[in-house]
Amino acid sequence: MTLPNSNSIATSLPLYNFSGGVGLLPPTVISEAQQAILEVPGTRISALVINHRSQLCRDILDETEKNLRTLLTIPDNYHILFLQGGASLQFSMIPMNLWVNKNQPVDYLVSGYWSSKAIKEAEIEKKNVNIIWNGKAQKFVRVPRPDEYQIDPDAAYVHYYSNETVEGLQFENPLETGDIPLVCDMSSDFLAKPIDISKYALIYAHAQKNIGAAGVTVVIIRDDLLECIPDNIPTILDYRPHVEMKSIYNTPPIFAIYVVLLVTRWLLNDIGGLTNMAQQSQHKAALLYKAIDESQGFYRGHAQVDSRSLINVVFNLATPNLERQFIETAERLGIIGLEGHRSLGGIRASLYNSMPVEGALYLQNFMLEFQQQFKGQQQ
Ligand SMILES: Cc1ncc(COP(=O)(O)O)c(C=O)c1O
Structure with missing residues (x-):
C-alpha cells in the first residue's frame, strides 16, 4: 500500500467505512x-x-x-x-x-x-x-x-x-x-x-x-x-x-x-450462525490490536487489554495533529469513519458484523505504512 500525498480520493480503491454510529450492511443485504x-x-x-x-x-x-x-x-x-x-x-x-x-x-x-x-x-x-x-x-x-x-x-x-x-x-x-x-x-x-x-x-x-x-x-x-x-x-x-x-x-x-x-x-x-460470526469478530479485532501492540507506542490503545472491545477499537496517536493526518490520509485510501467520538477524540475503528475481515486487514496495512512514514513524529 502506498500512501497518497495529494488530496484526491482514490476512487479505484475499495471503500471501508469504520464509522461507530451506524455500521455497514452486507452488500447482498443492500441489493436485496x-x-x-x-x-x-x-x-x-x-x-x-x-x-x-x-x-x-x-x-x-x-x-x-x-x-x-x-x-x-x-x-x-x-x-x-x-x-x-x-x-x-x-x-x-x-x-x-x-x-x-x-x-x-x-x-x-x-x-x-x-x-x-x-x-x-x-x-x-x-x-x-x-x-x-x-x-x-x-x-x-x-x-x-x-x-x-x-x-x-x-x-x-x-x-x-x-x-x-x-x-x-x-x-x-x-x-x-x-x-x-x-x-x-x-x-x-x-x-x-x-x-x-x-x-x-x-x-x-x-x-x-x-x-x-x-x-x-x-x-x-x-x-x-x-x-x-x-x-x-x-x-x-x-x-x-x-x-x-x-x-x-x-x-x-x-x-x-x-x-x-x-x-x-x-x-x-x-x-452460518453466531459462533462463526464471533470467530470473524475476534480475527478482525486481533488484526488491529496487533498493529497497536507492536507499534512501540506509536498507536496507544485507550482500553486496558483485558477490557478491550472486539467491536470498537479506540486508540490515540501522539498528537491531535498526527491523528488528523492519520484520518485524512486514510480517507484518501478509501478508509473512512475513523474519527473518535466527539466526547473522546482520537481514533475509533468499528468492526461491526458486516465489516469483512479484508477491511480490517486493509486498515491494519494502512496503520503499518502510516507508522513507518510518520514514526519520527511520535513524541
Ligand atoms: C451502546 C449504545 N447505546 C445507545 C445509543 C443511542 O442509540 P440511539 O441513537 O438509537 O438512540 C448508542 C449510540 O450510538 C450506543 O452506541
Missing part, C-alpha cells in the same frame, strides 16, 4: 433491500408500502422473530419486540416499566459515555439511582471485575452495557445478578457472538450497528417482567401492548424490520 423497494420477492408489493395489518407484514415480523430465536436460542418465555425511538427510548421505557416500587433501588453500572446517559433518564423517575461502579475517575479505560461491584439484594433491576461504543470496552461475560433482573444495552455487540439469554431479563439493541438500518430497536423481554408494570404510563411506552399486539400495536417501521430480516437470513445462511 434495493430489490425489495421495487417488490418484496413474490408479492408484487414494495417493502416501502406494506400495510401493517396485512399478512405480509405479519409474515415479515414472524420470520424475523423466528430467525432471532434460532440465532440466539431464545427461550419461549421471552418476547421479542420491534420498537421505535432508538436505544435512547429504552433508557426511559426501562425505568418507567420496571421500576415499579420507588422505595426499591435500581442498580446502574457506569462504564462509559452511553451508560452515563442511560442513568439520566432513570433519574427522571426518581433521583436516587444506585451506581454500583463508576469508571469515570479512571477515564473509562476498563470494565470492572465481578468483585468490584455489589448488587443491592433489593434492587428492582441492574442495568449495564455489554459494549461501550465510545470508549471501546466490552464485558466478556454478563454480570452475575442472581435473581435480580439483569437489563443490558447490547446495541453495539448484539448478534456478534452467542449469548446465554437466560442470564438476562431484558436486552435491547438498536438496529443500525449490527443488525440493520436505523429505525427499529429490538427488545427481548422475559415474560414475568410484564406482570408488575404500572398502569399509569402512556400506552405507547408500556411494553405490554407491544407484546399483546406482537409489535403491531401501531404502525411498525416495516422497511427497517425487513432489513433486519435480511441480515438475520445472512447470518444464518451465509455466515
Whole structure:
C-alpha cells in the first residue's frame, strides 16, 4: 500500500467505512433491500408500502422473530419486540416499566459515555439511582471485575452495557445478578457472538450497528417482567401492548424490520450462525490490536487489554495533529469513519458484523505504512 500525498480520493480503491454510529450492511443485504423497494420477492408489493395489518407484514415480523430465536436460542418465555425511538427510548421505557416500587433501588453500572446517559433518564423517575461502579475517575479505560461491584439484594433491576461504543470496552461475560433482573444495552455487540439469554431479563439493541438500518430497536423481554408494570404510563411506552399486539400495536417501521430480516437470513445462511460470526469478530479485532501492540507506542490503545472491545477499537496517536493526518490520509485510501467520538477524540475503528475481515486487514496495512512514514513524529 502506498500512501497518497495529494488530496484526491482514490476512487479505484475499495471503500471501508469504520464509522461507530451506524455500521455497514452486507452488500447482498443492500441489493436485496434495493430489490425489495421495487417488490418484496413474490408479492408484487414494495417493502416501502406494506400495510401493517396485512399478512405480509405479519409474515415479515414472524420470520424475523423466528430467525432471532434460532440465532440466539431464545427461550419461549421471552418476547421479542420491534420498537421505535432508538436505544435512547429504552433508557426511559426501562425505568418507567420496571421500576415499579420507588422505595426499591435500581442498580446502574457506569462504564462509559452511553451508560452515563442511560442513568439520566432513570433519574427522571426518581433521583436516587444506585451506581454500583463508576469508571469515570479512571477515564473509562476498563470494565470492572465481578468483585468490584455489589448488587443491592433489593434492587428492582441492574442495568449495564455489554459494549461501550465510545470508549471501546466490552464485558466478556454478563454480570452475575442472581435473581435480580439483569437489563443490558447490547446495541453495539448484539448478534456478534452467542449469548446465554437466560442470564438476562431484558436486552435491547438498536438496529443500525449490527443488525440493520436505523429505525427499529429490538427488545427481548422475559415474560414475568410484564406482570408488575404500572398502569399509569402512556400506552405507547408500556411494553405490554407491544407484546399483546406482537409489535403491531401501531404502525411498525416495516422497511427497517425487513432489513433486519435480511441480515438475520445472512447470518444464518451465509455466515452460518453466531459462533462463526464471533470467530470473524475476534480475527478482525486481533488484526488491529496487533498493529497497536507492536507499534512501540506509536498507536496507544485507550482500553486496558483485558477490557478491550472486539467491536470498537479506540486508540490515540501522539498528537491531535498526527491523528488528523492519520484520518485524512486514510480517507484518501478509501478508509473512512475513523474519527473518535466527539466526547473522546482520537481514533475509533468499528468492526461491526458486516465489516469483512479484508477491511480490517486493509486498515491494519494502512496503520503499518502510516507508522513507518510518520514514526519520527511520535513524541
Ligand atoms: C451502546 C449504545 N447505546 C445507545 C445509543 C443511542 O442509540 P440511539 O441513537 O438509537 O438512540 C448508542 C449510540 O450510538 C450506543 O452506541
